[in-house]
Amino acid sequence: MNEAILSSNKEQIVNSKCSSKSYNNLCNQVSITQDINPVDIKIPNSLNIQSTNLKGNDKQHIYCLFPEEILQVLDMGIESLKSNHRQFITKKQNSALGFRSKQIYSWLYSKYTTSFDVMSNISKADRYRLNSIFSISNLNIKHIEQSSDGTKKYLFQTGDNLFFESVLILMKDRVVDDCGKVLKSEKYTFCLSSQIGCKIGCTFCSTAKGGFVRNLTSGEIVEQVVFLKRDNGLDSNKSVNIVFMGMGEPLDNLNNVVRAIKIISHKDGLNIATRRQTISTSGIVPQIAKLADMNLDVQIALSLHAVDDSLRDRLMPINKSWNIAQVLESLRNFPIRSRNKILFEYLMLHNVNDSLDHAKKLVSLLNGFRAKVNLIPFNPHSESEFERPSRERLKLFADYLYKKGIVATIRESRGLDISAACGQLRQKVINGGTLQNKPTNI
Numbered sequence: 150m151n152e153a154i155l156s157s158n159k160e161q162i163v164n165s166k167c168s169s170k171s172y173n174n175l176c177n178q179v180s181i182t183q184d185i186n187p188v189d190i191k192i193p194n195s196l197n198i199q200s201t202n203l204k205g206n207d208k209q210h211i212y213c214l215f216p217e218e219i220l221q222v223l224d225m226g227i228e229s230l231k232s233n234h235r236q237f238i239t240k241k242q243n244s245a246l247g248f249r250s251k252q253i254y255s256w257l258y259s260k261y262t263t264s265f266d267v268m269s270n271i272s273k274a275d276r277y278r279l280n281s282i283f284s285i286s287n288l289n290i291k292h293i294e295q296s297s298d299g300t301k302k303y304l305f306q307t308g309d310n311l312f313f314e315s316v317l318i319l320m321k322d323r324v325v326d327d328c329g330k331v332l333k334s335e336k337y338t339f340c341l342s343s344q345i346g347c348k349i350g351c352t353f354c355s356t357a358k359g360g361f362v363r364n365l366t367s368g369e370i371v372e373q374v375v376f377l378k379r380d381n382g383l384d385s386n387k388s389v390n391i392v393f394m395g396m397g398e399p400l401d402n403l404n405n406v407v408r409a410i411k412i413i414s415h416k417d418g419l420n421i422a423t424r425r426q427t428i429s430t431s432g433i434v435p436q437i438a439k440l441a442d443m444n445l446d447v448q449i450a451l452s453l454h455a456v457d458d459s460l461r462d463r464l465m466p467i468n469k470s471w472n473i474a475q476v477l478e479s480l481r482n483f484p485i486r487s488r489n490k491i492l493f494e495y496l497m498l499h500n501v502n503d504s505l506d507h508a509k510k511l512v513s514l515l516n517g518f519r520a521k522v523n524l525i526p527f528n529p530h531s532e533s534e535f536e537r538p539s540r541e542r543l544k545l546f547a548d549y550l551y552k553k554g555i556v557a558t559i560r561e562s563r564g565l566d567i568s569a570a571c572g573q574l575r576q577k578v579i580n581g582g583t584l585q586n587k588p589t590n591i
């Protein structure tokens with residue numbers, strides 16, 4: 150067995166703040182030679198107990214967590230960071246815990262630090278302790294694609310060797326100030342994944358083709374935001390919008406998504422207001438009701454994509470569980486601010502759902518809603534049976550909604566020269582580059 154030898158004395162080991170599971174395991178696994186002082190303790194490599202060259206009292210900071218017990222710090226709100234940290238410190242150190250937690254949060258979310266070692270305003274002993282009980286980063290970057298329009302697509306690799314995607318969408322506006330000076334404004338939207346794969350099985354979706362693998366943890370969701378901010382040099386007060394429209398159905402991973410939203414919006418952390426965060430759902434009615442009860446002040450978007458049940462059944466099998474009428478009913482009382490609207494996503498598929506008749510039915514379905522409709526021209530690819538509608542059909546559809554008083558935007562095509570739709574990049578990189586984008590007429 151590979152072993153490390155830690156010289157210490159037995160009292161220190163017994164008094165150290167091991168979790169009880171770890172301590173029992175430690176007692177079973179270490180061999181202690183009692184006749185030497187200080188005793189030599191053989192530690193199997195599977196334990197995260199590190200010999201240290203720290204001196205004096207610092208040497209008491211001995212922790213013996215198994216790898217699976219190491220805590221993911223990005224998984225924690227500031228209160229949970231405090232309570233988890235509290236288990237490993239003395240009563241005297243407890244008084245500085247609130248301040249220490251804010252310092253850690255600032256390093257993580259203002260400076261986007263990935264190592265405790267660089268937290269220079271925290272003592273060496275504390276950094277040693279933090280290193281032995283928490284880990285910061287759980288993701289590696291496998292691939293980045295950048296479009297000529299500034300859209301960037303990221304393929305992440307998890308600690309358990311799985312892959313998922315995030316997208317950064319950059320919108321550049323030309324703004325003229327009161328003196329006629331032309332200013333540039335840049336708006337960033339981060340499109341986050343909530344699951345690896347998806348159970349919903351929409352027929353137009355690349356993610357669905359890989360099936361469901363697992364939920365992302367809240368830490369993995371938060372880390373997407375931290376990574377995108379760091380990679381694009383966005384400082385902590387640059388506001389961004391968050392949309393949960395990447396891989397997965399966010400309401401099928403509601404607890405982790407909500408925890409991530411609370412961490413992302415915390416004022417001592419990333420401070421991205423909940424009203425800037427949008428959850429997009431395929432329409433899981435009981436989960437919409439749960440989210441509504443939480444009153445988080447997030448925006449909600451429904452992926453509607455069809456105006457009659459027979460087509461929606463075909464495009465989105467979840468419609469067989471909760472049909473259009475049921476899902477619209479569940480949104481009628483969803484809590485939104487008086488100035489906000491419920492978003493309806495409508496994927497435009499050539500000759501499938503893009504006629505004027507479809508537009509008329511859509512208007513009648515949305516009667517009574519403060520609604521905004523996002524018309525999304527389909528991003529065609531080689532494995533899909535669907536095509537992108539012509540610009541003329543898109544415009545006719547949008548104009549009809551507009552005439553009937555519904556705010557409708559054609560979502561500007563972003564990243565057409567890269568694999569910008571959900572699941573496409575993972576398919577392309579991981580499955581050997583077989584997936585190609587088709588040329589479009591827009």
Ligand code: SF4
Binds near residue numbers: 346350351355398
């Ligand atoms: S479109 Fe969204 S909900 Fe539907 S299968 Fe793809 S990831 Fe899942």
